[in-house]
Amino acid sequence: MSRNDSTATSSLGATLWRQTWPMAIGVLSLLGFQLVDSAFIARLGTAPLAAQTFTFPLGFLIIGVQVGMGIAIAALISRALGAGELDSARRLGSLVLISGAGVIALLALLLWWWQAPIFLHLGAAPESLSLIRSYWNPQLVAAWVGACLYFGYSLFRAHGDTRLPGILMVATSVANLVLDPLLIFGIGPWEGLGLPGAAIATVLAFGLGLAILAWRLSRHDWLSTRGLTGELRVSVRPFAGIAGPAMISQLMPPLAAMLALSAVAGLGESQVAAWGLANRLETVSLMVVLALTMSLPPWLGRCYGAGDWQQVHRLLRLALRVVIIWQLALGLILAVAAPWLAQALAGNPEVRDDLAMLIRFMLPSYAALGVCMLVVSAGNALGWPLRAMLMSAARLFVFYLPCLWAGVWLAGLVGLAAGAALGNLLAGLAAWWLLRRVLASPRRAVAEPAG
Template sequence: MNASRSSLKRQLWQQTWPMALGVLSLLGFQLVDSAFIARLGTAPLAAQSFTFPMSFLIIGVQVGIGIAIAALIARALGAGEEARARRLGSLVMIGGSLLIAGLCIALWLWQTPIFRQLGADDAILPLIRRYWGPQLLASWVGAVLYFGYSLFRAHGDTRLPGKMMVLTSLINLALDPLLIFGIGDWAGLGLPGAAWATTLAFATGLGVLAWRLRQTDWLSTQGLIEEARTSTRPFMGIAGPAMISQLMPPLAAMLATAIVADLGETAVAAWGLASRLETVSLMVVLALTMSLPPWLARCYGGGDWRQIRRLMTLAMKVVVVWQLGLGVALALLAPWIASLLAGNPDVRTELAVLIRGLLPSYALLGICMLVVSASNALGWPLRAMVMSCVRLFACYLPCLWLGAQWGGVPGIAIGAAIGNALAGIVAWGGYRRSIGNAGRVEKSSEKPIMRI
């Protein structure tokens, strides 16, 4: 048993570390983006912060599509249906790219009423407008790149996506200061320069990924129409709830931004930096939500619930130990981290308060994220959707609003932390019930269960 556990840990590490490194580099350059923009002033940083909910909306749709296609391809491979896996890969690259393009166009056309609803005033809107066009282009290129990553992960290759994330991050970091601040007599592009740097970095990564895909046999042009008809229902059965689950965080982020906007421009700027830091600190959790579901889906396709339980137990232990240790360490270093990220003294002070209040609570938030991701791979997409809804709208936002009413920026830090803790507790309880029911069904049947 000890040897088996050791082997499982080694496999989980081998599957996760490339994605963790890639996620760290990808989210790290986004944090550095914000740090560079902070040097332009509080207004440009606030303008970028107002766009985060809309960017998260696009990411939510692309992640929902990626979850569904990775699950279906992994299940097809687990069942020995390699030809179907190739057709599914082609469908997601084509259909997903078109869907995200349509969403980006809509967000460009309706940008003014959207950002006004989020609390942006007439002084901030022109800054947002200059940034939003190239940022939407970067989001579309990044989404197509992400679909390629999902295809590789579904086939069990996490190394290439991890390497590509590092590559695109390094390119972005090199271009950021040049395009934002300029060089020599050229003054640079200012705030839009950050978006153009990201666009060029993602475009380079997409070119490399397309070259690599040409060397595989994971795509097919044969039978796509018939496959689309056959797979639409199971795809939407996963993608629909998964996209709704992924769209809830952007919606919650919009509402959270509106709550924070009542506290002033400085609070919005600090909240935007804290949001970037949140995603970086959750790198291990995000890596597990990418590397673990295809593995769980293969076990699901073969009806191996014992292995599923072992994988989930191990992953949850990793999440709690890592996030709690990292959260406490970053909370202790909050003043120094805030000084590195923010130039304005008021923003630095409020950011330090947010770091101390929020970061340790991500241990339980990570549990919730892991359970939601695993539920989509295990045939429980509706449960994942409900869990996401409860986390954001029954736990997080009410506590955030109460905190803002009670004590300003310190209040929202404490309120958000309590909301994260409640979400983790609820998710853990839901997972225990679900896996217990699956175990009872497994014992009463000799056939693989819960297949689509």
């Protein structure tokens, strides 16, 4: 590597660090409070923890829709900014905030209406439905408020501001952690609400964050209501071309989670509880990857708008190197610390032992999973959403689920963990191959129809 290349890479790394670290801290705090949320609920017993676990796939479904729309928000606005189209960027900001809030509200209403048959189909016992419902109803409100907050984050990220979203993620997490024990267990003579208290704490914390974000947004000239109808006609097709495949990509994980949970439900209640804690730990351990999938696409989108493919190559090489080294090191450390980590998270000894086993197998494999997630995110920003969607589908339905199901059939929970790890590894290798092939001829790749 020449001295100029080394200097450019060093400068790029410093900029990537400045863009990513606020999001990494924010993601860690946000996902950390969800993990602690489950740890508090574990103290209520195995049944409440299992009840919360049954809601995870539906929660992921809502998140999948909002993230798919958020990807389109960041991509289109950052491209408009990169091309100098400031008025279009303002109109797009207004459109996505309005439409996003409406879409998530409709989805939440449908999931509330159909919750009983869905949970029964996932393997929940009929007698546990009332316990699940007590948590799920306020959690739907929390999901809608959180989605509105996320759309605001996407708008700030598209304009290159990752600091405020990171700060607000930390603030809402701290608020939730303070409210959680008060509302779940109570204080002094006041009795807590039990399982529903965890969801109500999230509603209040997200509401605080949304109020602060709305105040800060009012101080920026990033929104416009003039010419919204014309902008809608012009932008609906490219928005759908990005959001459609991205949303399908984001909706496939909840579907896979439902199918995986139905397999785990046949193993027993304590295994369901351990699987739920492992899923929470998975998202926390992927904090750097998730932060990169938030901070990198707007940057890639601006490079795409300017036609700077040399910078795209540099960014992706650097990001992939960070993901592989970080996730592999973290996964191996947590695998070694699995008994102590499981002891801290799980109250029931049986749940603790199952969780420790899941950690040992699955955490190191998240280095490969991180590669796949980064490739899918980059694909949406660089104009090949269809390839990104197909890669996401292959990860789940060609690699992950078949390996998982085969593992359950062969060796129960141990096979489940080993199969999930193998599926992640195969998906990471496939994503690496796809990225190398597409970037070898980027102009042909971006000719992919956008919808």
